[in-house]
Amino acid sequence: MNNRQSSLRIALVCNTAWAIYTYRRGVLRMLTRQGAQVTIIAPRDRTFEPLIEMGCRCVELPVASKGTNPREDLKTMMALYREYRATRPHLVFHYTIKPNIYGSLAAMLARVPSIAVTTGLGYVFIQKSRTAQVAKRLYRFAFRFPREVWFLNRDDHQAFVDENLLAHPDRARRLHGEGVDLDEFALEPLPRREDFVFILIGRLLWDKGVAEYVEAARRLRQRYPHARFQLLGPVGVDNPSAISRTDVEQWERENIVEYLGEANDVRPLIAAADCVVLPSYREGVPRTLMEASAMGRPIVATDVPGCREVVEHGVNGLLCEVKSADSLTEQLERMMTLPLEAREAMALRGREKVAHEFDEKNVVERYKSTIHAITGISL
Template structure:
């Protein structure tokens, strides 16, 4: 294939996730001479993708809508865009692009790849929406060249439900972490406090309630333990925690709310342990990868995606889901470690990221796959 004809289209429901989670992959594709088009619902990151050198096509893609007419409209819109732009290969991310994009690519006669970034409610619930979603997955996933999963648990679920053939189901092992960008940084201030930091959108599903309850338990015995929340409140989601609730916790003195940031590194560098007690079906939690890359010990749940980032008792601790008491016990174990022991746990965590989650490994898998299919 000639240099000028290497055209890749990436499709996702929000530009934010494309820029933040796949920046390294996109940069490498552009550097290797690919013309990269991103089809996504527009947001403040659309222009950042354009500034990288991507062509960005704005297309409203509802992440959670269940209106069949809107879904058929999305299928048709993607089909028309694929015919007009004629990429050599299409990569779909998230549920709606995976389903309707894979079907549209088949109709347009263009090879594609589907990347499932987490199963969410589709496989936790057994309501009619979940059943329809599974049926649509089964139909759509007949057509991509491969279907990638971010962890083995998700791959096994799809195989168990016969939603994808085994020869197409591939594990990507996360979307990678940039180990140069997320590297250990010294603390800028020192005191006697031991800081536990949770980085996530403020959702009950992320275990924020359990984190707060564990903070109540721990701070009665260890007043020097500080529990911090970093992430957005009050957005559209059934599991959202409103800002007013967070303010109540602040007034109670049980947590510190750090708001939001475009660069989490300064907050991670000040933390002694990063916590994510999620009971959501995660793909691979980025906040945990970034914290481990910065040599911080982790506490997370023995849950899909989360457990993949931790070597128990070596790089962090695992606790059961929805169990604030067990989470508090893990926090107490971290408090009982010497500073050198916590530091050693963090160092081993970064080494684990280097072995399995380095962004360079992920980029190599993308390039190998494109070469495999002649793109």
């Protein structure tokens, strides 16, 4: 390793440090092993400590994820501008809406090259609100400046093209999901027991289809007392679509769902489940579904951008209509009543699909080649 390599400075900016730690650990390991100085810029949470242990430098960032207060957003942009001016990173990767918009602007002002990674379009493309319209206009302006704009699925890329949000369409690239570590998420045999366990993993947001999941659980629990419905993930998060702890407690009192809280390691909970469910309204490429398939769990998800990248209907899972408790109920019942041999075949096909399309090693190589192309520094 030469001195130029050891002095490579890379920054990753997101609205949660948790997402960087959870979804991009393979990239972080590669960068720190190669001697790069890696800075994580995000609101402080419990993952700052493990990120620092990995060799990263962590900088706390003020981000109001729910708000549309221009003063707060300007504070975010100026904090990033000052950080970029002070540390002069060779390249910055921005993730999620506000870092994508205000980070791209801050990087341009600081004359630092950046890449915007659209990890999923969320409420901006689900809702028809004034806030969503403002966000699209900001995207259109801010995305003039990144060297590249990465999309995790073809639907999101096409949405930006259709809405004329890309000033430089030639800078758009597709990263087919953010990958999964196939050794870490090893194949596990399906449980053999009387109970049938469904689990929904993710931030508890209405946009994730939690209301439809709860309604389907309410109906199926009456007919199939051995069916169990679990929720795993943070509640009351800083997001316009957040579900409150009060809602979850009410569902628990009704004996509809089991709330498992949060987990640093989801693997034992995936292994203990028969089926992983994600009735989301829109996704980038959902990490939980890639991890579930890698571990050999059949999936029920909505036929929407992101989910259909991972799930092939009848092959490694089942797809249902979006925002339809009726359709979700039907597909959950179908999954539960399939013979074990049919679900085991789905499980193996899911593992094969993830190994072929979503191996994290390919994502890490993409980061390495892009960093080299933009900075001239090899890793």
